[in-house]
Amino acid sequence: MIALTLTTYPVRTALLTAFVLAVINWTLDPGKMLAWSGVMALVAAGLFSALTLGRGEGQSARSIRASLFGASLMISGGLAVSIGDQMGWLSDATGQRLFGVMVGLMLIVTGNFLPKTVRPLTQARCDRARLQKIERYAGWLLVAAGLVHTGLWVFAPADRANTAAMMVVAGALFLIAATWLVLARADKSRARPH
């Protein structure tokens, strides 16, 4: 749904905001010049893509715009937490918790839209029914993992939240990969002549 409604203006604004936040971080902590310049280069590349894309209304243009918008929000969030940390507005634990919550939200959004990415049947290189099954399953698992990840970073003790959240995400990714392999194997054995 985001992909359908997003225009070029909010995308460019979000990318510019991320760029400005990276510059502020560089000013506050020049020792990490390499890291900040890397982030600025990444955002600048995104901005270049957004400008090149123009006001394209095709499916891919809308999808790229939505991805750029999501990525710039994530980068801006991280950079804003870093500024708050350096200015002494946030304690180390709060900064870590905020970042954990942002990662959880990113997992929820990614998982939610994963089954909505449909490729044309004529370009299908594998069984579409299997791909659809795995995408739906992966979407649900990522959303569930994102919710648990966010919940852990909000409510669990700070020293345990990191390990538990990582285990949840790793477990979800393992289950997705395992299901993919099982379905692929089942398809192969069904296709084999008896």
Next chain:
Amino acid sequence: MSTVFKALSDPTRRRVLELLKAGPMSAGELSAQFDVSKPTMSAHFAVLREADLVTSEKVGKSVVYQLKMSVLEDALLGFAQAFGWQLQDIPSAPGQAAGSGPDSANTRKVSDP
């Protein structure tokens, strides 16, 4: 989002989405599962396409439908199935009787000749 609620408010359209969960199906295969006329089925497909819950593609001589639901929309479908949302349950605009819109004609069951 209102187009999604409208699409999920009809049992036939919900059944179409359930059938598509198994994989892409042609319009003919889907229509064969229902006791409704082809124009009525086409109207249902149009509502689903408008809500961006399915995509259609011409493969050879037939039109093939594919599911295009986010996790949230999938969960809404589950709720709609569980609680049996109907078109009449959705509040209509002032001055318009519930179920009197163009959609009500599409959801009326018509037996195939």
